[in-house]
Amino acid sequence: MCLTLCVCVCEIVIVFRARSVSQVPVAEGKSVQQTVEMLNRKLEQLGAVKQGNFCVDCETYHAGAIGSPGQPPKFLYVMHNSEAPLSCFALFENGPCLVADPNFDVLMIKLKSYFQNAKSNKVESRGARYQYCDFLVKVGTATIASSARGITVEVEYCPCVTANDCWNLLMEFMQSFLPSHVPGVPSVFGVKTDGVYSPSDTMAQYLELFSKLRKQQAATGSGMR
Amino acid sequence: MEAPPVAVMPVTGGSIHMMEYLLQGSVLDQALESLLHRLRGLCDNMEPESFVDHEMVFLLKGQQGSPFILRARHSLDRPVAPWHLRYLGQPEVGDKSRHALVRNCVDVSASHSLHDFLLEMGFRMDHEFVAKGHIFRKGALKVVVFKLFRILLPGNTENTEPLSLSNLVELSVLAPAGQDTVSDDMRNFAEQLKPLVHLDKIDPKRLM
Numbered sequence: 001m002c003l004t005l006c007v008c009v010c011e012i013v014i015v016f017r018a019r020s021v022s023q024v025p026v027a028e029g030k031s032v033q034q035t036v037e038m039l040n041r042k043l044e045q046l047g048a049v050k051q052g053n054f055c056v057d058c059e060t061y062h063a064g065a066i067g068s069p070g071q072p073p074k075f076l077y078v079m080h081n082s083e084a085p086l087s088c089f090a091l092f093e094n095g096p097c098l099v100a101d102p103n104f105d106v107l108m109i110k111l112k113s114y115f116q117n118a119k120s121n122k123v124e125s126r127g128a129r130y131q132y133c134d135f136l137v138k139v140g141t142a143t144i145a146s147s148a149r150g151i152t153v154e155v156e157y158c159p160c161v162t163a164n165d166c167w168n169l170l171m172e173f174m175q176s177f178l179p180s181h182v183p184g185v186p187s188v189f190g191v192k193t194d195g196v197y198s199p200s201d202t203m204a205q206y207l208e209l210f211s212k213l214r215k216q217q218a219a220t221g222s223g224m225r
Numbered sequence: 226m227e228a229p230p231v232a233v234m235p236v237t238g239g240s241i242h243m244m245e246y247l248l249q250g251s252v253l254d255q256a257l258e259s260l261l262h263r264l265r266g267l268c269d270n271m272e273p274e275s276f277v278d279h280e281m282v283f284l285l286k287g288q289q290g291s292p293f294i295l296r297a298r299h300s301l302d303r304p305v306a307p308w309h310l311r312y313l314g315q316p317e318v319g320d321k322s323r324h325a326l327v328r329n330c331v332d333v334s335a336s337h338s339l340h341d342f343l344l345e346m347g348f349r350m351d352h353e354f355v356a357k358g359h360i361f362r363k364g365a366l367k368v369v370v371f372k373l374f375r376i377l378l379p380g381n382t383e384n385t386e387p388l389s390l391s392n393l394v395e396l397s398v399l400a401p402a403g404q405d406t407v408s409d410d411m412r413n414f415a416e417q418l419k420p421l422v423h424l425d426k427i428d429p430k431r432l433m
Contacts, residue, residue: 063347076346095345099336100310107331110312114287114347200336 032141032148039139039153040128042177048132054140055082056152056203057124058210061108061115076115078108079203089203093211097200120145123210125152134158135173142213149213152206153178163197242402245313245330248415248424251391257370260394260421261359264368267417268361276371277301277357279382281340283348295348297339301355301382308339316428325408326426330399355385358392365407366414369395394422 030038044050056079063074079089088104091097098104108115127140136156141148155174160166252260265273279301284292299308314329335342358371372392374385396415400407415424 074347090342092342092345096338096341098338098342101334103331103333104335107310107312107333110331111285111293113289114285114293 032151036127036139036141036151039151039177040130043130043132043137043139046132046177048130048135048137051129051131053082053126054129054138055124055126056080056140056206057122058207060118060121062118063114064116077207078105079206081199081203081206083202084199087199089200091200091203091207093207097204099200121214123149123213125206125210127152137177142210144213144217149217152209154202154206161197163201243330243332243399244317244327244402246325246327246398246400246407246411247426248325248396248411249427250394250422250424252370252394252422253391254372256421257392260370260418263418263421264359264361264370267414268363268368270362273359273361275302275357275359277355279353279355281353282351283343284351285346285348294351295343297335297343299337299339307334308337309333310335310339316430323405323408324412324426325398326428327408329402332399353379354388355382363414365398365400366411367395367397369393369397394418394424396424 040050058077058079061076061078063076075093077091077093079091081087081089086101088100088102089097090100090104108117121144123142123144125140125142127138130137130139134157136154136158138152138154138156140152140154142150142152153174155170157166157170157173261273277300278298280296280298283295283297285295286292294313296311296313297308298311300306310333312329312331317327317329319327353376355374355376356371357374358369361368361370370392373388375388376382377384377386396411398407398411418424
């Protein structure tokens with residue numbers, strides 16, 4: 001099959017919480033939407049061409065009825081990525097990842113008495129998809145229950161499947177449009193035994209980001225705007 | 226790079242109302258060749274496909290009475306092929322004149338991490354077996370003739386012994402709920418296999 005993808009997902013840039021203003025070169029009072037538009041404009045100035053939109057979503061299932069009492073509850077995450085529209089990804093945090101076809105969602109409905117869908121925990125990231133030479137950049141607004149919580153930036157270097165071989169190139173490219181906020185090496189790069197990247201690594205990175213967002217939301221309470 | 230732009234949400238979910246219509250029978254080893262010969266004549270594919278599959282049946286025990294059963298199957302002779310996960314509901318109790326067993330069916334193709342993933346979900350393997358046989362198609366009808374092998378050492382699919390001196394024959398169709406003409410087509414096809422094999426609807430509950 002054609003080029004498998006090597007992807008890096010940047011950390012979230014949250015705009016109007018005081019603690020992360022230092023990481024972002026924007027003026028006080030800029031909203032999530034304004035920052036996303038700013039990033040999109042920067043990419044267009046570089047020469048990137050917009051190619052439609054993307055969406056990554058994550059639903060949380062709570063394993064209620066199983067497991068021995070006293071054990072911490074298990075969370076099963078079911079994710080979808082518009083880049084792989086005929087697939088469904090199911091993951092446990094720091095556990096195995098399953099890539100299945102969309103009927104897996106139907107199976108989760110059958111399992112509803114064992115795994116409850118925590119609908120209020122659904123996280124989605126939607127935005128524009130840009131192509132720049134061999135790179136694909138997706139800048140998305142991450143929302144939890146329809147309220148914007150942050151920004152995700154996914155950068156993909158398409159010709160390469162060996163994660164560690166192109167990390168430096170990815171970092172250099174990101175510096176051209178994310179001036180002050182370039183992330184560290186994603187943890188999934190470190191645990192690869194054969195070094196070959198796969199779509200489930202992308203989903204693991206998104207899950208890490210979404211979990212961070214959820215924790216931040218829980219810590220700071222509701223209102224963000 | 227021809228990745229198409231995606232402007233709409235991905236297609237999610239499948240049909241929750243797919244039903245499996247099933248008729249089963251068996252033939253002794255001596256009669257297998259005659260049956261395969263007749264099926265070659267009646268069915269679409271000129272040369273039947275042979276398969277060697279390893280199936281594991283997983284149970285999830287919850288607070289409810291009966292456990293949730295899932296069947297995970299993978300090919301031993303085509304190791305690159307995806308794993309196949311199957312959920313089968315209880316047989317529909319209804320029209321006694323309906324010729325086939327009808328039950329809800331959900332089929333999911335999955336990656337090779339399925340076994341570990343099911344264990345992480347809390348499923349435990351109840352039993353496993355190897356199935357070797359042939360698969361025939363006639364339109365939407367699927368006929369599978371196979372022999373079951375018992376696995377002597379757990380996890381070791383090389384070391385097996387036949388479960389019996391016969392082969393299981395299954396005639397099945399996957400169709401949306403409510404299409405009762407399906408069972409008539411199945412009955413007509415089953416008539417053509419008599420007297421080599423008698424295919425009937427066998428309620429699994431009566432065997433327990």
